[in-house]
Amino acid sequence: xxxxxxxSNPLPPPVNRRPDAKPEIxxxxxKPNSRPETVADQTxxxxxxxxxxxxxxxxxxxxxxRVNRKISSRKAVVTNAVIEEKRGPSKSKEPLPxxxxxxxxxxxxxxxxxxxxxxxFEQQREQHWYRPDSDIYIKxxxxxxxxxxxxxxxxxFQAMIDEGxxxxxxxxxxxxxxYSRNGLFDKAFSLLEEMNNSTDxxxxxxxxxxxxxxxxxxxxxxxxxxxxxxMASQGIKPNTITYNTLIDAYGKARKFAKIEAMLAEMLxxxxxxHDVWTMNSTLRAFGSSGxxxxxxxxxxxxxxxGIQPTIETFNVLLDSYGKTGNYEKLFAVxxxxxxxxxxxxLVTYNIVIDAFGRAGNLKQMELLFRSMRSDRVKxxxxxxxxxxxAYGKARKAEKILGILHFIENADVTxxxxxxxxxxxxxxxxxxxxxxxxxxxxxxxxxxxPDGITYRTMIKAYTKGGMTSHAKELKGFIASVHKSSTGLExxxxxxxxxxxxxxx
Numbered sequence: 168x169x170x171x172x173x174x175s176n177p178l179p180p181p182v183n184r185r186p187d188a189k190p191e192i193x194x195x196x197x198k199p200n201s202r203p204e205t206v207a208d209q210t211x212x213x214x215x216x217x218x219x220x221x222x223x224x225x226x227x228x229x230x231x232x233r234v235n236r237k238i239s240s241r242k243a244v245v246t247n248a249v250i251e252e253k254r255g256p257s258k259s260k261e262p263l264p265x266x267x268x269x270x271x272x273x274x275x276x277x278x279x280x281x282x283x284x285x286x287x288f289e290q291q292r293e294q295h296w297y298r299p300d301s302d303i304y305i306k307x308x309x310x311x312x313x314x315x316x317x318x319x320x321x322x323x324f325q326a327m328i329d330e331g332x333x334x335x336x337x338x339x340x341x342x343x344x345x346y347s348r349n350g351l352f353d354k355a356f357s358l359l360e361e362m363n364n365s366t367d368x369x370x371x372x373x374x375x376x377x378x379x380x381x382x383x384x385x386x387x388x389x390x391x392x393x394x395x396x397x398m399a400s401q402g403i404k405p406n407t408i409t410y411n412t413l414i415d416a417y418g419k420a421r422k423f424a425k426i427e428a429m430l431a432e433m434l435x436x437x438x439x440x441h442d443v444w445t446m447n448s449t450l451r452a453f454g455s456s457g458x459x460x461x462x463x464x465x466x467x468x469x470x471x472x473g474i475q476p477t478i479e480t481f482n483v484l485l486d487s488y489g490k491t492g493n494y495e496k497l498f499a500v501x502x503x504x505x506x507x508x509x510x511x512x513l514v515t516y517n518i519v520i521d522a523f524g525r526a527g528n529l530k531q532m533e534l535l536f537r538s539m540r541s542d543r544v545k546x547x548x549x550x551x552x553x554x555x556x557a558y559g560k561a562r563k564a565e566k567i568l569g570i571l572h573f574i575e576n577a578d579v580t581x582x583x584x585x586x587x588x589x590x591x592x593x594x595x596x597x598x599x600x601x602x603x604x605x606x607x608x609x610x611x612x613x614x615x616p617d618g619i620t621y622r623t624m625i626k627a628y629t630k631g632g633m634t635s636h637a638k639e640l641k642g643f644i645a646s647v648h649k650s651s652t653g654l655e656x657x658x659x660x661x662x663x664x665x666x667x668x669x670x
Contacts, residue, residue, distance in 0.1 A: 265296050276306050281314040301332040305341045312345030320345035336362065340374045347381035352390070355381070363401075372398070376409045383416035404436060411444045418452025426452055446474050447483055454487025459496075462487060482514050489522025497522060511542070517549045524557030529566075532557055548581060552588040559592025564601065567592060581612055587619050594627025599636075602627060618644075 268291050275284035284307060291297050304327040311320035324342045328334060339362050346355040355378060362370045375398050382390040391413070398405065405413075410433050417425040426449060433439045446469040453462040466484070470476075481504055488497040501519070504511075516539045523532040536554065539546060551570060558566040567589070574581065586609050593602035602624060609616060621644050628637035 265294070268294070272303070276310050279310060279314055281311055281316055281319070284310060285319070299327070299330040299332050301327060301335070301338060304332060305338050308338070308341040308345055312341070312348045315349055317345045317349045317351055334368065336368045336371060336374065339368050340370070340377065343374060344377045344381075347378050350381075350385065352382070352387070370403075372403050372406050372409065375403060376406070376412065379409060380412050383412060386416075386420065388420070388422075404438065407433070407439045407442055407445070410439055411442070411448055414445060414452065415448040418448055418455070421452075421456060423452065423456075423458075441469060441472060441474060443474055443477055443480065445469075446476070447479050450480065450483045450487070454483055455490075457491050459487060459491055459493060478509055478512055478515065481509060482512070482518055485515065485522070486518045489518060489525065492526070494522075494526060511539075511544070513544050513547065513550075516544055517547075517553065520550060521553040524553045524560075527557070527561060529557060529561060529563070545579075546577070547579060548585045551579065551581075552585055555585070555588045555592050559588075559595050562596050564593070564596055564598055581614065583614055583617055583620070586614060586616075587623060590620055590623045590627075594623060594630075597627075597631050599627070599631065599633065 268287060272284060272287045272291065275281075275287055288303070288307060304323060308320045308323055308327075311317070311323065320342060324338070327338065332338075339358060343355050343358045343362075346352070346358065359370060359374070359378065362368050362374070375394055379391050379394050382388075382394070395405070410429050414426050414429050417423075417429065430441070430445070430449065433441060433445070446466070449465050449469075450462050453459075453465060462484075466476075466480075481500055484500050485497060488494070488500065497519075516535060520532055520535050520539075523529075523535065532554070536546070536550070539550070551574070554570055555567055558564075558570070586605055589605050589608075590602055593599070593605065606616060606620075609620075621640060625637045625640050628634070628640065
């Protein structure tokens, strides 16, 4: 990134505070028609207004997509009821209105209700007005890939060919996406070769980007390098989305030289400009590895290039400062967000609550939790884990009990990570009865203990001098691995009951 000039400072001057200080809590409501100014030039109102007018808040787009998916799901249920009413009690095969079925199909696809979507599609095929449409097939195939149904996607692809739909690079890309999303790389690469050998279904940058993303998700970097080489030999240049996907994956894998190479390559090409996703991925890569100075320099460079930070950008900065104990700069970011009325998201609250919990500032943590609820931001398991860890570290068993009371009256889906945090917190405090009670709570909630659960309990028992309990639990874990037949599973359940009774 040597081609960019570094300005003075990406953030407002840090405030001299310690993590146990008591700053005024951030009010997270945005004032009407109020937008943040540019950090690099807050005095130039005309420049600010021009940049702000073109700024796209992609977090809102994602939020709208999630809301639209929920709405689509509800609409699909309602439309299903309308169809059933039109069919009547005899379930007759009277022709159904075309618009009604088409609307219902699109609602099911948008809501990723694959079984319902296929049922509606079959109803369409029975109608006298039905004509094969490759666009509908492609949408269904993409949906099935997202829903982990590659076999059904393949069957639909074959049905599309059998019905005489023209097969083009879009339909090939759809089925290739379904294969690669679900780890069927042999089929995906075979299909890619088939596309390369065809005359009118050649892969494009979108095809390669999908395959690259799937390979990166399983850390198959050798396959990625091979695909990039093939693209170069065919004269297909990566686009900004391709580069952003690569930067994000290289950051998670701590391949920092690769990140710098990708950023430099984007500048060399001249056709792929850095955007806010490029900035966020780069900052996250260096910040999550503790390279705070490099992260800040990168932030400066992107700011100088005219890229405006979003709430996700500040979430990355907050997370990086919080996890490295850089509380002065964390306060500076919070105050900057407060000054320019950035609305906090669930992720923002979770990051800052965790940061104050790590610092042992329980008052500020609790104040943020109350502010979160008053702002009608629904806590999730990540929020609760941060609270439990902080209370466990501070040996506040009564506070953890308060969290459990909150859960009883809240609509929060608990997972194994939360229960393991609970086990660890009680174990650290030597509350062995309460730790044992977590197993009973898990059973009531339909959540099974895993290896981490039992290893955490063994560690707590050993540290607390309860070696007999630790030994019995080790024997219990060994017996779990041997339980494969029905009789063994029955004996396993008996051993579970006996172990919980003895402990």
